Amino acid sequence: MARAWHLKSRPDGMPTADNFELKESDLPPVGDGMIRVRNRWLSVDPYMRGRMNDVKSYVPPFQLGQPLEGGAVGEVVESKAQGFSAGDLVLHMGGWRDEAVVPAQAVRKLPDLGAEPQQFLGVLGTTGATAYFGLVDAASAKEGDIVFVSAAAGAVGSVVVQLAKAKGMTVIGSAGGADKCDYVRSLGADQVVDYRARPIVKSLSAAAPQGIDVYFDNVGGSHLDAALAVARNRARFAICGMIEGYNQREPTSLRYLMRIIAARIRLQGFLVFDYQPRMDEFYREMAPLLKSGAVKSRETIVDRLEQAPAAFLGLFRGENVGKMLVRL
Amino acid sequence: MARAWHLKSRPDGMPTADNFELKESDLPPVGDGMIRVRNRWLSVDPYMRGRMNDVKSYVPPFQLGQPLEGGAVGEVVESKAQGFSAGDLVLHMGGWRDEAVVPAQAVRKLPDLGAEPQQFLGVLGTTGATAYFGLVDAASAKEGDIVFVSAAAGAVGSVVVQLAKAKGMTVIGSAGGADKCDYVRSLGADQVVDYRARPIVKSLSAAAPQGIDVYFDNVGGSHLDAALAVARNRARFAICGMIEGYNQREPTSLRYLMRIIAARIRLQGFLVFDYQPRMDEFYREMAPLLKSGAVKSRETIVDRLEQAPAAFLGLFRGENVGKMLVRL
Numbered sequence: 001m002a003r004a005w006h007l008k009s010r011p012d013g014m015p016t017a018d019n020f021e022l023k024e025s026d027l028p029p030v031g032d033g034m035i036r037v038r039n040r041w042l043s044v045d046p047y048m049r050g051r052m053n054d055v056k057s058y059v060p061p062f063q064l065g066q067p068l069e070g071g072a073v074g075e076v077v078e079s080k081a082q083g084f085s086a087g088d089l090v091l092h093m094g095g096w097r098d099e100a101v102v103p104a105q106a107v108r109k110l111p112d113l114g115a116e117p118q119q120f121l122g123v124l125g126t127t128g129a130t131a132y133f134g135l136v137d138a139a140s141a142k143e144g145d146i147v148f149v150s151a152a153a154g155a156v157g158s159v160v161v162q163l164a165k166a167k168g169m170t171v172i173g174s175a176g177g178a179d180k181c182d183y184v185r186s187l188g189a190d191q192v193v194d195y196r197a198r199p200i201v202k203s204l205s206a207a208a209p210q211g212i213d214v215y216f217d218n219v220g221g222s223h224l225d226a227a228l229a230v231a232r233n234r235a236r237f238a239i240c241g242m243i244e245g246y247n248q249r250e251p252t253s254l255r256y257l258m259r260i261i262a263a264r265i266r267l268q269g270f271l272v273f274d275y276q277p278r279m280d281e282f283y284r285e286m287a288p289l290l291k292s293g294a295v296k297s298r299e300t301i302v303d304r305l306e307q308a309p310a311a312f313l314g315l316f317r318g319e320n321v322g323k324m325l326v327r328l
Numbered sequence: 329m330a331r332a333w334h335l336k337s338r339p340d341g342m343p344t345a346d347n348f349e350l351k352e353s354d355l356p357p358v359g360d361g362m363i364r365v366r367n368r369w370l371s372v373d374p375y376m377r378g379r380m381n382d383v384k385s386y387v388p389p390f391q392l393g394q395p396l397e398g399g400a401v402g403e404v405v406e407s408k409a410q411g412f413s414a415g416d417l418v419l420h421m422g423g424w425r426d427e428a429v430v431p432a433q434a435v436r437k438l439p440d441l442g443a444e445p446q447q448f449l450g451v452l453g454t455t456g457a458t459a460y461f462g463l464v465d466a467a468s469a470k471e472g473d474i475v476f477v478s479a480a481a482g483a484v485g486s487v488v489v490q491l492a493k494a495k496g497m498t499v500i501g502s503a504g505g506a507d508k509c510d511y512v513r514s515l516g517a518d519q520v521v522d523y524r525a526r527p528i529v530k531s532l533s534a535a536a537p538q539g540i541d542v543y544f545d546n547v548g549g550s551h552l553d554a555a556l557a558v559a560r561n562r563a564r565f566a567i568c569g570m571i572e573g574y575n576q577r578e579p580t581s582l583r584y585l586m587r588i589i590a591a592r593i594r595l596q597g598f599l600v601f602d603y604q605p606r607m608d609e610f611y612r613e614m615a616p617l618l619k620s621g622a623v624k625s626r627e628t629i630v631d632r633l634e635q636a637p638a639a640f641l642g643l644f645r646g647e648n649v650g651k652m653l654v655r656l
Binding site for chain 2: 241
């Protein structure tokens with residue numbers, strides 16, 4: 001028997017524990033080309049909130065009464081697929097459960113980069129790749145740029161801060177509360193603004209008297225508006241996430257949108273999935289930075305499968321510093 | 329004596345006739361390197377509204393009690409500058425007046441493209457260049473794209489429609505009222521939506537069942553939101569103007585902004601002034617299209633200097649079809 005979290009009901013606004021149900025079920029047989037994986041680490045991510053709505057998006061919605069999915073790292077316990085044997089550590093999308101039977105072609109063996117397994121769900125996984133490709137590709141950030149990153153204590157944001165510093169940029173990070181701000185400062189950010197302390201447009205203007213060249217947006221809403229207000233000519237915004245809007249239906253209200261014209265600002269939405277063909281480039285860049293300590297991996301770990309929904313809900317209450325993970 | 333319109337007071341919201349004052353004054357002497365021009369045609373443009381506010385932007389604000397400025401075509405009546413003689417037709421920025429003394433280096437002789445002089449204030453001037461560079465550069469539009477253009481009966485929009493059709497694109501234009509919609513249809517647009525008839529997001533969804541690849545934004549606000557709602561993957565938006573916002577202080581409210589991520593949309597603000605070095609490319613592309621009739625020049629002409637403020641105010645009431653000009 002395996003246990004998996006199912007979507008019991010679709011959230012209306014902010015999700016609650018009632019939307020989730022942990023159910024036991026028999027695993028399907030391990031057919032040719034399949035492997036059975038015992039999960040060790042599960043990823044919970046803000047984007048999963050979008051999949052809980054019944055709307056078409058870049059990934060299909062979760063189905064009611066079906067198991068949830070998500071990134072996971074586990075150990076192969078049974079294999080009928082060439083190239084995989086019991087004991088292999090693998091990355092796959094059969095998360096939110098303790099054991100999964102998955103087709104080998106949807107599984108990646110952890111590359112040998114001298115890293116911890118759970119880092120492939122974080123700084124060496126989707127999280128780190130989001131930071132890397134958002135910064136260098138979507139925002140075309142380069143040495144000398146002044147970079148503003150929101151949710152800088154979060155999984156993606158904390159990697160953006162460190163990557164940007166490692167690449168010779170000036171970094172301003174935003175976070176909520178003194179502890180998180182201290183953490184962002186410890187990552188090397190040149191300036192940190194506490195968006196809970198006063199309106200972000202005021203604190204950002206003070207922190208960036210010369211304006212910003214790049215904005216890495218994890219938040220949307222008033223953060224995006226503040227970035228528009230202080231953007232320098234030809235600023236580039238990488239639009240990665242808008243967590244402010246995931247649980248609410250209010251439209252985004254932008255007072256400074258019109259500056260996009262006078263300052264020739266570029267806004268570029270992006271999805272990390274598009275960069276799969278460039279993962280080797282990412283590993284090449286990131287592995288040495290991790291090894292040298294220029295980029296540090298920080299995780300908030302919640303233990304036990306039973307706590308997966310609580311870990312997920314915590315993302316929207318700002319309970320994580322760095323990557324939020326569930327350890328089985 | 330020369331007569332010039334002065335900025336008497338800064339508009340608060342929508343400008344009124346009271347903000348303008350026509351005054352007589354002596355012209356300065358024509359010094360070395362200067363020419364005196366008798367204006368024949370004056371341009372009035374929405375962007376001038378921004379210069380009436382006392383805020384830093386890409387062009388400095390108009391000064392209270394000083395003459396307004398703007399594009400103009402006139403005839404040289406006196407020259408102390410090499411290369412200019414009486415009778416030459418020139419393009420310059422000493423508009424909003426009947427005669428101006430200007431430095432020759434800020435003046436361009438009308439190139440010989442077989443066009444009418446006033447076309448250099450419209451389809452062969454800033455207006456046409458805005459359409460051209462916005463479409464091909466800011467929006468990277470290409471053959472086969474589905475293009476949505478707002479204010480398609482306006483000066484820039486009407487050129488965008490024709491250029492896009494000439495380049496093999498499918499074009500949806502928006503305009504307000506049946507007459508303007510007929511006009512946009514006559515320009516070759518495949519679909520026309522009347523934003524006064526029903527909410528633009530509904531009419532655009534109906535007109536673009538497959539979505540749009542390009543949005544040429546002259547309007548902002550609900551038009552921009554509708555374009556976000558129907559944008560296809562990797563859509564590119566050229567943000568040219570936001571006339572909806574020029575006279576109001578309400579923030580822009582966007583319900584579909586979050587689609588920028590899932591659809592990897594790019595928004596690019598641009599200013600035509602940046603493309604001065606590429607004007608020869610523009611003339612090369614546009615002159616044959618004008619000659620062949622693929623692009624037609626349409627003007628709304630208001631006679632007499634006294635009517636310049638009325639012509640300008642008319643821009644915000646949608647009184648123009650094509651380029652709004654004042655003829656002296």
